[in-house]
Amino acid sequence: MVILIYIISFLSVNEDKRFIIENSNIEFYSKALLEDIQAKNTESIGAIDIESGEFVIKIPVSSFEFPNKLMQKHFNDSYLETDKYPECIFRGTINNQNASGEITLHGVTKKIDIPISLQEIDGKININTNFKIILKDHKIKIPRLLFQNIAEEIEIKVTSTFTRYVE
């Protein structure tokens, strides 16, 4: 009886509609006076249900790779405080060429609505987007110290490929 219920409930979940991240690349760029700030993260995980449009993406913030490692350390320690807030979570729904939902970064959750480009190629889904995050919205404080001159807005570029979930 129990086994039967399990089987029925597994069958009722339609596996075919769910896709998970195969590879992703999240980059940000900010022009600064002395040294441009840029970083890259390829370790995000995420899933999308193409039937309901529901999605969730989790980004390990401490996995952003900077060319300047000391900058990377300071980014983790004092700007994004990744020991305290290790993950950035973006969850919401995709609607045509638009993603809307909530993004949690640095412990602060913000509503967000961004245009995306979604393409289905060879049974895989490519999602690309460019958007901006305002640092003040997420309580990321930038000191007016020494040579620093970090823009208030950070431009973010996302390219990702989702593949069909196989159990």
Next chain:
Amino acid sequence: MKSFLFIFLSIISLELIGQNSLDDLIGTTTLPNKPISTTFSSTRIVTGHSVEMIPKGVREFRISHRFGTIQEGFYDIFGLDQAKIRLGYDIGISDKLMVGFGRNSHKKVYDVFARYSFLNQTIDNSVPLTFQYLFASSIETLRYGVKIPFMQRFAQINQLLIAKKINKFSFQLMPSLMIHEYDNYDKNTFAGIGGAVRYLLGKRVALNIEYFARLKHQDNGSQDFDRIFNQNYNSLGIGIDIEAGGHVFQFHFSNTNTMNEQAFMFETNKTWEKGEICFGFNILREFSSNKKSKKEW
């Protein structure tokens, strides 16, 4: 009845799984046993080594300046005229091993070191301490009127670094052993212990205190004992670190203005009690071998 309850619970649990299906599918990126970051702001506390490593492939050019004592006042601009400098180059071989070399203007000393990390404290404290070993060696190349034996120019330091970070505080203990020969003195092994504390004053500003105590040999009443132990002092340095997105600036006051381990741990001839305080600073420039990713957008 029992099986009924079980079925009921099973249905509920399946229901819950169904609701969080996307989250369950991917799990989490958070690892609880990640190594703790930034026990100290930089690879040096004031002058001595901290347990901070530079990552693999990163090189650091470090310029350390120590002025003379401030007590001469304006006559030699608070010690500026007596400035000593060490130019150093540190290389991250792996995330657990770094090596470096430097040149000190003090007695024209060349130094090399290697530091290896055996244990790294983790965020969840499953590894409670950071534990490292430092090997440092130096050669003095100053010319004297007479030829002096090689072992009197050579020094070797073996040091353990044990560190613990607790919120805004970081502590470090450095038991050390030096092998060096002094003129007319029969022992060549010297022990010392260092201690350091870092306190985070703000998000990007830290206060550091570093102290090195020498363990004296048994007093044999000789002049040479007096010269080596009683005419030298323990060293105390107090400094401020300022972290600024990709840079660290370190400013400090200390009763030593030398920068090789032999000199600042065992041969400090100034004392705070007489106001023989020296101002110093470290600045560094980081180079990374990772190819710079150009902006493409």
